[in-house]
Amino acid sequence: MLIAGKNFKNNLLLAPLAGFSDVGFRAVCALQGAEITFSEMLSAQALKYDSKKTKDMTIVHPYEKFKIAQIFGHDTVSMAEAVNNEALSLFDGVDINFGCPAPKIVKNGDGSALLKDLTLLSKIIFEVKKSTTKPVSAKVRIGYDENNIVNIVRACEDGGADFITVHGRTKAQGYSGDVDLEAIATAKSISSIPVIGNGDVKDFASYKKMLSTNIDGVMIGRGAIGKPWIFSELSFNPTENAFDLIKLHIDILRENYPEKWLSLYIRKHFLAYANTFGAKSETKKFLSTSQSIDESLKILKAEFKHFDISKKSSKMPIG
Ligand SMILES: Cc1cc2nc3c(=O)[nH]c(=O)nc-3n(C[C@H](O)[C@H](O)[C@H](O)COP(=O)(O)O)c2cc1C
Numbered sequence: 001m002l003i004a005g006k007n008f009k010n011n012l013l014l015a016p017l018a019g020f021s022d023v024g025f026r027a028v029c030a031l032q033g034a035e036i037t038f039s040e041m042l043s044a045q046a047l048k049y050d051s052k053k054t055k056d057m058t059i060v061h062p063y064e065k066f067k068i069a070q071i072f073g074h075d076t077v078s079m080a081e082a083v084n085n086e087a088l089s090l091f092d093g094v095d096i097n098f099g100c101p102a103p104k105i106v107k108n109g110d111g112s113a114l115l116k117d118l119t120l121l122s123k124i125i126f127e128v129k130k131s132t133t134k135p136v137s138a139k140v141r142i143g144y145d146e147n148n149i150v151n152i153v154r155a156c157e158d159g160g161a162d163f164i165t166v167h168g169r170t171k172a173q174g175y176s177g178d179v180d181l182e183a184i185a186t187a188k189s190i191s192s193i194p195v196i197g198n199g200d201v202k203d204f205a206s207y208k209k210m211l212s213t214n215i216d217g218v219m220i221g222r223g224a225i226g227k228p229w230i231f232s233e234l235s236f237n238p239t240e241n242a243f244d245l246i247k248l249h250i251d252i253l254r255e256n257y258p259e260k261w262l263s264l265y266i267r268k269h270f271l272a273y274a275n276t277f278g279a280k281s282e283t284k285k286f287l288s289t290s291q292s293i294d295e296s297l298k299i300l301k302a303e304f305k306h307f308d309i310s311k312k313s314s315k316m317p318i319g
Pocket of ligand 1: 016041
């Protein structure tokens with residue numbers, strides 16, 4: 001994969017996932033083969049006012065190979081300023097969120113709301129690009145109410161984006177319906193800059209379908225939650241011991257966040273791992289209320305023993 005003049009070993013990217021793509025998770029995904037990792041979306045306004053909560057999301061790890069900070073907002077001045085915020089200094093690139101469909105984001109004119117104003121979308125990219133030497137990318141959906149991908153790609157190109165990620169759904173669809181692979185293929189066929197395909201890639205079959213659109217890279221979101229080893233399954237060798245990765249995920253978080261906060265935050269990741277292992281409902285109940293990370297890890301380790309990772313792996317080389 002060639003992006004922003006840089007050659008990457010494979011074509012896999014970890015999606016920005018608010019509430020999930022913490023530094024530990026990004027680090028283990030990178031170890032497993034995610035070449036590019038994205039932060040959770042960061043508010044340009046919150047960065048401006050030095051929000052601690054937002055700054056806490058900007059911690060990076062040496063295992064990450066190419067780290068991109070994703071920002072959101074609609075004010076060109078604060079967006080351009082955000083890029084040069086000290087908190088983002090360790091990131092290698094900046095992505096702009098033009099896809100979030102959450103009502104609280106859209107009603108402020110941010111995220112996917114900008115798909116309705118392509119002149120402003122383009123201007124935001126232009127101003128951000130002007131204020132940094134780092135690569136600037138745009139993450140879009142195929143349209144607001146309906147497919148408008150050709151004009152969206154043109155607006156991103158006009159703004160000067162280095163690459164585009166296309167989630168193959170409209171804002172109106174949210175997460176329902178099938179991903180429109182044809183729209184992603186159209187984006188790629190008309191675009192002068194690299195296009196990353198995104199949406200519903202969770203195994204080798206869906207990965208192959210996404211590759212059939214001829215895109216430059218594949219971004220995986222939900223398929224990696226509870227299963228960061230999806231990247232090694234799709235790229236080189238299936239991982240030997242998934243539990244060690246979970247432990248590493250937690251260890252990295254423990255180095256960076258207070259235990260009390262972490263014991264609550266981590267429950268959703270533990271539940272996602274438990275689901276992947278096919279854990280019993282009593283186990284999940286325990287994990288969703290546990291206050292002790294060590295106790296939860298012990299329980300997960302026991303579940304992991306019954307989990308045969310070789311059966312879940314495709315072991316197929318990438319073509
Ligand atoms: C829990 C969750 C949080 C997300 N947070 C973000 C975000 O911060 N920024 C963004 O651009 N997209 C976000 N997305 C969208 C994903 O990046 C991705 O585009 C979408 O989930 C489709 O890909 P997938 O089917 O591989 O998950 C989020 C999705 C989920 C499920």
